[in-house]
Amino acid sequence: MDIDAYMQNLGEAARNASRAMARAHTNAKNAALQAIHRALGENRDIILAANARDMEAGRAANLEAALLDRLELTPSRFEGMLEGLRQVIALTDPVGEITDLAYRPTGIQVGKMRVPLGVIGIIYESRPNVTLEAAALCLKSGNATILRGGSEAIHSNKAIAVAIQSGLAVSGLPPTAVQVVETTDRAAVGRLITMPEYVDVIVPRGGKSLIARISAEARVPVIKHLDGNCHVYIDREANLNKAVIVALNAKTHRYGVCNAMETLLVDSPIAGEVLPQLAQLYADKGVELRGCPRTAALLECKEATEQDWYEEYLAPVLAVKIVSGIDEAIEHINKYGSHHTDAIVTENFTKARRFLAEVDSSSVVVNASTRFADGFEYGLGAEIGISTDKIHARGPVGLEGLTSQKWVVLGDGHIRG
Amino acid sequence: MDIDAYMQNLGEAARNASRAMARAHTNAKNAALQAIHRALGENRDIILAANARDMEAGRAANLEAALLDRLELTPSRFEGMLEGLRQVIALTDPVGEITDLAYRPTGIQVGKMRVPLGVIGIIYESRPNVTLEAAALCLKSGNATILRGGSEAIHSNKAIAVAIQSGLAVSGLPPTAVQVVETTDRAAVGRLITMPEYVDVIVPRGGKSLIARISAEARVPVIKHLDGNCHVYIDREANLNKAVIVALNAKTHRYGVCNAMETLLVDSPIAGEVLPQLAQLYADKGVELRGCPRTAALLECKEATEQDWYEEYLAPVLAVKIVSGIDEAIEHINKYGSHHTDAIVTENFTKARRFLAEVDSSSVVVNASTRFADGFEYGLGAEIGISTDKIHARGPVGLEGLTSQKWVVLGDGHIRG
Numbered sequence: 166m167d168i169d170a171y172m173q174n175l176g177e178a179a180r181n182a183s184r185a186m187a188r189a190h191t192n193a194k195n196a197a198l199q200a201i202h203r204a205l206g207e208n209r210d211i212i213l214a215a216n217a218r219d220m221e222a223g224r225a226a227n228l229e230a231a232l233l234d235r236l237e238l239t240p241s242r243f244e245g246m247l248e249g250l251r252q253v254i255a256l257t258d259p260v261g262e263i264t265d266l267a268y269r270p271t272g273i274q275v276g277k278m279r280v281p282l283g284v285i286g287i288i289y290e291s292r293p294n295v296t297l298e299a300a301a302l303c304l305k306s307g308n309a310t311i312l313r314g315g316s317e318a319i320h321s322n323k324a325i326a327v328a329i330q331s332g333l334a335v336s337g338l339p340p341t342a343v344q345v346v347e348t349t350d351r352a353a354v355g356r357l358i359t360m361p362e363y364v365d366v367i368v369p370r371g372g373k374s375l376i377a378r379i380s381a382e383a384r385v386p387v388i389k390h391l392d393g394n395c396h397v398y399i400d401r402e403a404n405l406n407k408a409v410i411v412a413l414n415a416k417t418h419r420y421g422v423c424n425a426m427e428t429l430l431v432d433s434p435i436a437g438e439v440l441p442q443l444a445q446l447y448a449d450k451g452v453e454l455r456g457c458p459r460t461a462a463l464l465e466c467k468e469a470t471e472q473d474w475y476e477e478y479l480a481p482v483l484a485v486k487i488v489s490g491i492d493e494a495i496e497h498i499n500k501y502g503s504h505h506t507d508a509i510v511t512e513n514f515t516k517a518r519r520f521l522a523e524v525d526s527s528s529v530v531v532n533a534s535t536r537f538a539d540g541f542e543y544g545l546g547a548e549i550g551i552s553t554d555k556i557h558a559r560g561p562v563g564l565e566g567l568t569s570q571k572w573v574v575l576g577d578g579h580i581r582g
Numbered sequence: 583m584d585i586d587a588y589m590q591n592l593g594e595a596a597r598n599a600s601r602a603m604a605r606a607h608t609n610a611k612n613a614a615l616q617a618i619h620r621a622l623g624e625n626r627d628i629i630l631a632a633n634a635r636d637m638e639a640g641r642a643a644n645l646e647a648a649l650l651d652r653l654e655l656t657p658s659r660f661e662g663m664l665e666g667l668r669q670v671i672a673l674t675d676p677v678g679e680i681t682d683l684a685y686r687p688t689g690i691q692v693g694k695m696r697v698p699l700g701v702i703g704i705i706y707e708s709r710p711n712v713t714l715e716a717a718a719l720c721l722k723s724g725n726a727t728i729l730r731g732g733s734e735a736i737h738s739n740k741a742i743a744v745a746i747q748s749g750l751a752v753s754g755l756p757p758t759a760v761q762v763v764e765t766t767d768r769a770a771v772g773r774l775i776t777m778p779e780y781v782d783v784i785v786p787r788g789g790k791s792l793i794a795r796i797s798a799e800a801r802v803p804v805i806k807h808l809d810g811n812c813h814v815y816i817d818r819e820a821n822l823n824k825a826v827i828v829a830l831n832a833k834t835h836r837y838g839v840c841n842a843m844e845t846l847l848v849d850s851p852i853a854g855e856v857l858p859q860l861a862q863l864y865a866d867k868g869v870e871l872r873g874c875p876r877t878a879a880l881l882e883c884k885e886a887t888e889q890d891w892y893e894e895y896l897a898p899v900l901a902v903k904i905v906s907g908i909d910e911a912i913e914h915i916n917k918y919g920s921h922h923t924d925a926i927v928t929e930n931f932t933k934a935r936r937f938l939a940e941v942d943s944s945s946v947v948v949n950a951s952t953r954f955a956d957g958f959e960y961g962l963g964a965e966i967g968i969s970t971d972k973i974h975a976r977g978p979v980g981l982e983g984l985t986s987q988k989w990v991v992l993g994d995g996h997i998r999g
Contacts, residue, residue, distance in 0.1 A: 366973055508991075538991070
């Protein structure tokens, strides 16, 4: 197989489809999503059988248990996929919205119109439900998509793609609006991320090393999500009841997620009161603490190394540091954090205001758990990922993050003098 | 000189300065801009003398006349620089604005806060006034800047930088908020565009080859402005008086600018009426026409080659094509254009609406000249450039394009259930 020619064909087809998608009205896009929903239901057994083949191959290849778990499409996960699709159908279509249309002194009217980005390349690992989720969000926002899933999920992804394309075909939208890369050759990824003439943006979803590699090699913009080293800072003026429930929830609600707290910062005057309480609750949940020297003296936990402050554990492990106040807390977060999501617990208005302004993270939180940082909780309806970049989209990326704005100028024969 | 170490020092200093800049209030930033204004006035003779040195060196090196012209700081250009600075002081500060703050069903409030991007690298050629313009816009939007001008303008740029930094110093903001790369070694550019740890975005300003090279090699996002191959399409239902003045203005108001029309598309039923009229007006201005075969037959002009449809002449040359209607016009523009600025002249509502929706350009215009596509005309106050990208900023980029938005979450001890 000539990978270059194959990818170029996919790219050209996607570029052509993107023009039809940009023109498609909401009704047409929703009808296509409905048709895909039907096709998925009708192809349920075929898709689950394809997934069983991937699982079997994965077991034979001794894939690790966590990966096999992400790969598996159980009947309930299949139902969850369909439910997610129904939610995307219910979302408001962002395309075509005109905002800020106002007269300029010259008499022209100038405003902005929301438009699709064009062609979006999605690169992801193992979880086959991403195939549908990403396709649905891109389709609803008027984009064409090229999907490149992990080789371990190739049969599942192809089977889902068949259903998606048959849904597109009956709805009158170009079937090439959603294409799955059908080769597991890694050169295909290399080509996908270096075709600016066909692909407008890449969204990688997966481990940090995948994303770092793609960012380093891409020749098109990448909406990327690196790590989530999130903090909660308990200020001396915190309501300690709120502090304890927020710090407990942020760490223990789920461990393997990017918006879980990884480092707890505690203001020194209240450390003696709040930390032993929290330590007991963490111990009950089996969370291992790694403390700064003062914390370690107070709690008799393991001492944290310099590396611990940078760590995204994604596990029942928590670094704890006693700080001298909000200045040190902000400095620590901006230095060691990953600019993802960071929270302060305080009743002090001025410190809340400073934390919001000075912490350089995609989400800054006062008196609430870091776990709220996601597209559903923020009202985006669904998310294609959480961006840790500052350019274009920051934080949870929903339909709007898959669009851009162009300028609209209306006149009546106006010329520039 | 160790370029790597030198650039790393600039980068670290800029990153540190960016934190102070992000916290700086509007009054402090405006006071700094005022102080820079004073310092420039006081250093006027030194700056003009430095520019004279650059001009002398440029003449000795046989730089071409156009480049020497851009390099020269005449007294009136110097006054224009100061006037531009006063305009930036008058602009509204975008930083800190919170929008869309609304309660979610869980009781948390979620909104967005506008924040600076951080550190912006500007790479430009010859025109020394860009040094001040770019520095002022970045400063006002709360960013730190590293400026890398052309080697031919090095004395002018250094002299302007001295005034900028002395203004910053007296105002209490970090002088390293604006730094000029003081080496002409090209390795400095290579380093500047590959330090994601210190530089958040690169804005190249200059010729197409400079921008293409930087985009290809950068390891940070680039807000780039490639070419402006702009079109005017005169529809059969145009008011021909409006069509003629718009088509004349779009081509002849200025030739060397990116929003000048480079190809005129004329709907076939009216070509015989409107083209001879326009041809006469263009001839009076000395504009050379290159027509499709039907145009060439009608006007006896030179025939356009396939390459002409792609060309950004930046000169008194115009490609002319007779098309079969709006479908062919839109197709031609999306295929051959550079997605910069394109206009339709028509009285037909439906066709105007289609053109706005379907032409994939950063500015789409109805019944007005393409020449309006700039930051001043759009009310942005000033622009750092015109982006032909879709990601982040599209079209004229003003202060807002130098900022991003982070999420703000407010609660009262809220946790995720």
